Amino acid sequence: MRFVHTADWQLGMTRYFLNGEAQPRYSAARRDAVASIGPIAAESGAEFVVVAGDVFEHNQLSPRVVSQSLEAMRAIGVPVYLLPGNHDPLDASSVYTSALFLAECPDNVTVLDRAGVHEVRPGLEIVAAPWRSKAPTIDLVGDVLDGLSADGTTRVVVGHGGVDVFEPDRDKASLIRLAAVEAALDRGAVHYVALGDKHSRTEVGATGRVWYSGAPEVTNYDHIESDPGHVLVVDIDERDAKRAVHVEARKVGRWRFVSLRFTVDNSRDITDLGLNLDLMPDKDRTVVQLALTGSLTVTDKAELDACIDKHTRLFAALTSWDSQTDVVVLPADGEFDDLGIGGFAAAAVDELVATARDGGAQAEDARAALALLLRLVDRGAAA
Template sequence: MKMIHTADWQLGKPFARFPSDVRSALTEARLDAIDRIAGVAAGTGSNHVVVAGDVFDNVDPGDRIVGQAVSRMERAAVTWWLMPGNHDHSRAGGLWSRVRRLAPANVRIVDTPEPVEMEEGAWLLPAPLEHRKTVLDPTAAMVDMATPPGSLRIGLAHGSITEFGATGESSNIIPPDRARSAGLDYLALGDWHGFLAVGNRTAYSGTPETDRFGRDEPGACVAVDARAGDAPVFERVETGRFRWLSRRWELATVEDLERELGALRDEERLSDVLLSLRLGGVASLAQRVDIMSIVESHVAHELRHLDLDAEGFIAKPTVEDVARIDVQGALAAASTMLQELADGGGANSHVASAALERLYVEAMRYDAEAAG
């Protein structure tokens, strides 16, 4: 049987720290991932999509999110198997009762730990979560789940393989040999947001749309070809739109910046990139001002979002830099003092450098206005 394994959609995630336009784009991208997963299913000849928990980001994602999710799944020519995870755990009369009332025939909710026949000869063994955290192994019941002899046994669970968490701190722990002990042909896992194979019969699909910095790879699902008694064949298939990239650039000149930008543009379409950027290096005052102007006035607008940390990018004013600050009297004395403090490397050198840069920018602006 061919199927698609996915998890951790977390539909309705708020992305509260981002501006409203970025929040809206990220929210829609997570819904659009449903359509992309359906496309992967069609392209691989898969009739089933199993979702290993955290379909929704919380137990009350809102009517629009639920309605959008159901309507998008309804128009796909596959059967969707949805299981509660820790973010959208099952509770009487809660979220999953609402989803069940709206669900069309091709959307199946598996919120009880009982085997269910997916198609002739193939059974799904789910381990839905009833609580956000539990110290119990949610897959333990799979060992005793009976299926007809020779059946294909597909496990579906949400939790952490033992090695992931620190002793005494992890919850929803799943032993790494559960596929073997429960006689599973494939164990589809959710909770870890990146793709990870655990042996030859178990895998985390990762999220279909990346949602945090620290994972440069795009979101994905897993295409699985499972055969009773044999090791399955499975591969990661990219589905994500947005890339969450982390970079550190060491700069001294505008040319350094253009080189780094060129490499990034060759790699990705910047309008689909959220970039966590740390700048480092030492530049002249003039070069630093030009670089920061380009980053803040152009690069930030070309990207979907920019998280910028320029604290490690230091300005070392040259004689020419200070000479361009054409001021007299008290300001001239102040610029000289600030340069000495900046060059001294003491506790206040960063503050002095920032102040001298501000003075430089204002002097340049004044000269430009006067010339105009």
């Protein structure tokens, strides 16, 4: 028996840093990632798809997002089971009980709206642990595992949230206790645990039966989310008394969010940065966050600005990683000596250089004025 394990679609998510035209393309890519599960299910012979929570970004969605999402799920073609997570809990304002959702929910889509067992077919059950609020006070997964025993039924657990072994604060009441999960696997009561919440594909423990699928399309930079963009095709051998499990990841995501660190101390470093950015493929679906450190002359800073301006037009977004960026701009000796000006203007330049170097309240304005001056006399990089 095979099925597709996915999670954290967070349909309706927007990213504030995307360029105007990039946001709709990113939203479309996220729906495309969902749509691509259909062919994967067909080709792998998957009986159904489980979405382990956070199907939607939140409970207050535009009607357009709800309708388009349900249409994408319809197109998957096999039964799709949705688990309410912390983003889309089954509370009073839940999207899952809204008039629009109920009116347009396709026949192949089932909301796992009860904690406990849902029969897929005789001999095969889903054990669901839906979120009813944003702050549960118990281990919802542990709660549904309690009392389940080995009786020949194949069972897939679908849960959402953090697992205690990954959290520094292990006492948080809502954490999923891995020991309870592994005990249920060990006694043969359940055979696979499909988790959502971590957006990076992650195996939990060493049984090979507990996984976070990760989000099907990237949602954060690679220093936070190292391995997004997959769904998992899970094979459970129903002829085997132990229900041997085989998990295979399929790549569906097409965007990349990359954090880049660079030291920029001179013109050569800026050329090097430009080359690195030039070499990155698929710029229109790549978001780069730059962490720059170093000290530059006013001339070199103008070259850096031109380099960044150019690539900002090419990438889906090119943003500054502000907390990790520290570029000091200081006029170099002689940098303004051959401007071909004299008298009053030259004295003003000397004064600006002194102000820029003293690091006081007006230093930033003075550096900007000097950069503009260089640009006007065409000594800086092309603007």
